[in-house]
Amino acid sequence: MRGRTTVAPIACALAGVLALAGCGSGNEKDTGASASASASSPDASRFSGTPPSALASKKESIKASASEAAESASERAEKFEASVSADLERKRQEFTKQLDKVDGEGNAVRDVELTGKRLADTKGVRAVVVHITNTTDKKASYAVQVDFSDSDGKVVETKVVGAEDLKAGGRAQPLAISTKPPEPHLKASVAKAQRY
Template identity: 60%
Template structure:
């Protein structure tokens, strides 16, 4: 009987260590893989930022905005409407003065034509300003006439409106007829001059007859 010779025992294989160039290549590939996988939400990798989109100028017209022009036009319209409204209020106020008052004014002017000096009744007359808000912007004064005598009398009053230099810019005449003893009348003297320059009203003449 034959005897087989024992087989030689093989030595275990040692793992192969990659060379330096191969190791560097492997590290670079691993880094690229990690970068690709780590770019998601909440990862350590840097997230991509959106690039701003420039405005689409194709939809713009060649004409600049006209907001300023619109504001100026609106302001002009408001100013014109305010002026028209003020003129209408002034006309309404003047129209409210009755024809009887106008007749008395004409009579007062005729009476004062022959009066020298300031007349005999300036002590019975005083002036009170009237708010422009009630006159449509016109300058108007209330002429307070009180019959201080013990008999019935009529009055003629001249009101001068003077400018800041003291010159007479306008004159108005008012009157009150047949006032009983102690009775009072309050006609209006209305200036039609512009609001500027400011005028001052004064009793120039007052005659009792």
């Protein structure tokens, strides 16, 4: 009887130690998992504001790209306009230079005709279509001076236009545009036309 009584408390004690060990080992797993979660989670106290979402970042990126594209297109348009203006000015200077050499009307007045555009079609701007036809059998350039005169025959404005490198039988239709107001009426005429 004595032997049985001693074994029972020892068995209970061993069972208790094993139970505690089992509990301890379970707690370590829980602690480890929870420590691991704490280590990978950001500390919210270290951030100010809210971090941008992926959608907000993408939206800002698209806005920036669109803005850059618009600015780039605007710059290209300005450069193109400047190059066109420079080219027109260069041509006008060449046409003027050719007309300055001419005594009288020039050698190509018969190759040029004028047609007025209706003010309703040009939003009140006086414009004349200068029809140039190369009546020769070889390539040629033309310089034309268009005078705008008032009812008394006084020239109030002069415009110079032309066409470069027209092939034989080729035609061009530059515009002579007046800067004068639509009223009073002005008459347009070919003052000089030179083929060169």
